[in-house]
Amino acid sequence: MTASWERSRQAGPAFGGATLNAVDLLLAGSVVFTAAFLRGYSGFGFSTVLMAGLIFWLPASQIAPMSIALEIIASLGQSRSVLRDVERRALAYLLLAGLIGNPIGVALLDHVPDQAMRIGVHVLIIGAVLTLLLRPIRPTVPTAMVLSLAGFVAGVVNGATAMSGLVLGLFFTTTAISSRAMRATMIAYFFFTDLWAGALLTVSGHYGGQILWHIAAALPLLFIGLWLGSICFARYGSHDRRFRRIVLWLLLALCVIGLGRALL
Template identity: 50%
Template structure:
């Protein structure tokens, strides 16, 4: 069978993988982030992390490309440029920290800090941040450092944007563009290091229809959602991702 030969997955494992891809793609289509988080949590029982990471990056790139026609006009180029430049400065810091602290401890700390801050946003109602350059530089630098250590920059950016005065459409579009550029860089490094074997390529091809269907449905749901409720939904998604992430270490 195809699953046993080309994909190195049993029929049940393949069903689990494709189901997780669809759910992750729906969330990505709706919110602009969260695909890799869901895929890593949901598919790790059937695919080893070393094989799942390059596959996740490739699918993220395809998801962003499929969303591009509808988000290009909504991307704030200044926000994107500042975030990317600052993240490039922050990434080496994250990699440096990773050389001295085990990744699982860093993940626990990030999940806990992001979760605590998100709950403060939900129940404390602090004054929204303006998207001024110092705030963008700080957010980009922290996101870059977090990405260098744990690849969880999407959570940091989602937290920053939901705490800011940026509109929901600009927030979503700019996050999609930011993650696209980060994923292209990471994917290129993984490709150069020969992490894309035939099984990974076949899994990506088989998952593509489920990815596109999920992204399309999620995007449709976004445009049907009132702008004022979007950030609340994103905040609860961040809470969910952090809570599930912490539960993995219990």
């Protein structure tokens, strides 16, 4: 561990308070910006990057509610530009099936260690991504049954590990859904699931003054990152095949980061 990390841990909260030195503040800010940029471009990946990056300055118990709140704000900020592109049929099946799978994932926590589940999910997705990169399949229009199965699996994974974004990102790369609809539908999906999670966190008292201060401090970087990411998508994301490959590489990077964090 670095000396700056030790000083930050001893001093107290990260950004949002006056306890970080300039280097640590710049690094923490760059994590928020990177996460927001990826969210703006691809529609997912925000929470994974935020958790992996800010864990050096904040405990996971503070990052999780902060991430949920910022995800909701991000979805609201993007709603006007993506609403017309949402694949409503796919969204409905994914959400309804996810509601069924979610409690099963939560129940698994009583039988399988959290770290083991996270490692398993990351390894499976890495394997699937590498397979799709090396041997691309022909995208198909998902049936109601396929959408329901994907939503159910995403719900189980979300309940057990809160990593449904990785599952959905992988699923959408195998479909004939356009890049604009893929991105918009994921943004809409996360809005509804995060709204539910945020309500539960609020009722259980997870949004104290310190976390609200962290959220407020992150907002400027969130909006700048979303704006730049959205511009990049508008310019380079309209090519469906290229966008799918970019999403696959992004999934691979996020899973490698997550796997490394789970093993350390």
